[in-house]
Amino acid sequence: MIKLLVYALLLVILIVSVRASIKGLRNLPTYVGWLGRTWFVSFRVICAAILVFLITPILVIIPLSFNAEPYFTYPMPGFSLRWYEDFFVGEKSEVWHLAIKNSVIIAIFATLLATFLGTVAAVGLSNSRLPFKTFLMGFLISPMIVPLVITAVGMKFFYTTVGITPNQLSAISENLHLVPIILAHAALGTPFVVITVTATLVSFDHSLTRAAASLGADGVRTFFKVTVPLVMPGMISGALFAFITSFDEVVIVLFLAGAPEYTIPRQMFSGIREQISPTILAVATILVVLSILLLTTLEMLRRRNERMRGMTPQ
């Protein structure tokens, strides 16, 4: 029975991809011979297989998070919301809630900091008069390139040296204990903002800022009233990158956080390390839904940006 189901599923994928390519076949020029036509179909089947490879692992875990039994195999013996219950109201849910709270606070502040600093710097970087431009750009992008373990180990020692560890800061005020992680995540997020905002600034018409200046607006006013609205799409997509980077980051948290600084990725990491419980899959499913929302936002932004520039999608 199950064997049949699996075969049926594979057959459906095959049929869909072959059908899709046969539709394309009709549009091929008549001079394409049978060899070319066979290749055309098999190429599309190969591509379909690769796309299946990309998406299946993510889709496979979603139904399993509704499994009534704590096993990760199909067929599922029954449907249940117990793992979501575990996460939202169960015994250990308090730790998860704390983790959500911390993750959200860290991500929001890190994003705000990264977006502000990154946008301002991007405006400077897109000025062709800036000296050492390539070097500065290379340096400011490097947090994205340097392996996370190196960054994390370096920060662990340095932040201890200068006295900004969670313990030392929470001795000053209870609310400060997340500051080291926020600073670290902001540093990681800035390259994304710099890249996306400089990309929007490439097509930026600099006569607009000059026009604003000639009409009597000072630098700050011009920046907020003219530049910011125009680079907004870049800023938002950079901010989303920074947000997801922080929200998903675990290496730095593992090194910088003390015992009470739970975050969602840290909880997941330790959960996976010990024994994957279906609760982890429930959290994973929620995170997938979150990334779908993010993806939709970005796609809408991209379309809006294209519309505003007069490039309508065909």
Add this chain to the structure above:
Amino acid sequence: MVQAAQTFQVAEGMSLKAALAKAERRNKTRALLLVLPLLVFVSFTFLAPIAQMMFRSIDNPVVAGVFSETLIVLEDWDPSGAPTPPEKAYETLAAELARGYKNRTVGRAATRLNYSQGGMRSLITKTARKISRVQVGPFMEGRWKDKFLEIDKDWGDREVWATIKYSGDRYTAEFFLKALDLGYDWDKSVTAEPENRQLYFLTGFDSVWWRTFWISALVTALCVLLGYPVAYLLANLPLRISNLLMILVLLPFWTSLLVRTTAWIVVLQTEGVLNDVMMFMGIIDERIQLIFNRFGVVIAMTHILLPFMILPIYSVMKTIPPSYERAARSLGATPWTAFWKVYFPQSLSGIGAGGLLVFILALGYYITPALVGGPTDQLVSYFIADHTNRSLNWGLASSLGAFLLAGVLAVYVLYDKLVGIDNMKLG
């Protein structure tokens, strides 16, 4: 006539040239001022920590601090001459061991010495414990060496003293040597570590450095192999369909790394989905091990990094006019020639951009190998973390980090030369 000789002047009586220069300067300063806040921020939160870490790879304060007086005495002792240092060295070391035992600093020095020479930790701690009980007085004059030899006959060994001597250097290249499975011999010449302590470099294909390199290279190659066809398909389909299919690439890209790693564990584990499917289909008769080995690491890393390959290749392919290939065909080229001679060379810059990016990211991978790999599949990042948190050999962690950073930066410079950092695109 007179006017022609005059230079142009602006309102304040400045020459136009000077006014322009001033405006340019102001422009330049403004650009710099805009970049400055981020520059300061990144320097403090990111550059300074890494600089300090790099310094730690040559910094060597422990032995120099705990055994400072002994080291002064040892300065006059040449290990290639007399096999053991003079009595004075034994006497000073006895005093410093006793002091270190009392204020608990000797353990750190013992651990540090053990990095240089196996067995030093137990020798030092044992001797410190016993020597601190010895009554100090004039009657011990000239008998310290005998006392040491009584505690352990290794104290008559040239190597033990030589280890203390060279480990006492305030700055050392020893951690860099250790990161390559090398070390100092008693005469401070560079030699290979004993075979049972080799791990990083000298064990050939099993070594950590080689493993890090070739897993990254393999993952990059697989990403090119899988990413190129998909990018080609996406770039050549009607926009409506390719936008839909793009979701299949972008959703994994935006999904949490931990979620994807979890997914692969669920799929690959022995009681997992893939084994089930293969059993049902009769491909295998017994469940096979797909995870906690090299296979799992390579598959999961390829999956996670594939979008980083597809997106740059796609954005380059979008700029290649389809008419070029058609022109080649109309001039009599076979489909293969038209692709290989006309289309492929134009898409190379995309492969370069994606390949270098994937390679850089793969070199530093930590989480995924830690979760889906076995003990012999860990990349160098794992050992940096391990030496930082568990064995506390921070010098070695830092020197491994320095080598890794140098490798990554070399690829980064290559990326800048070939692709240009300005051309880096996201999503």
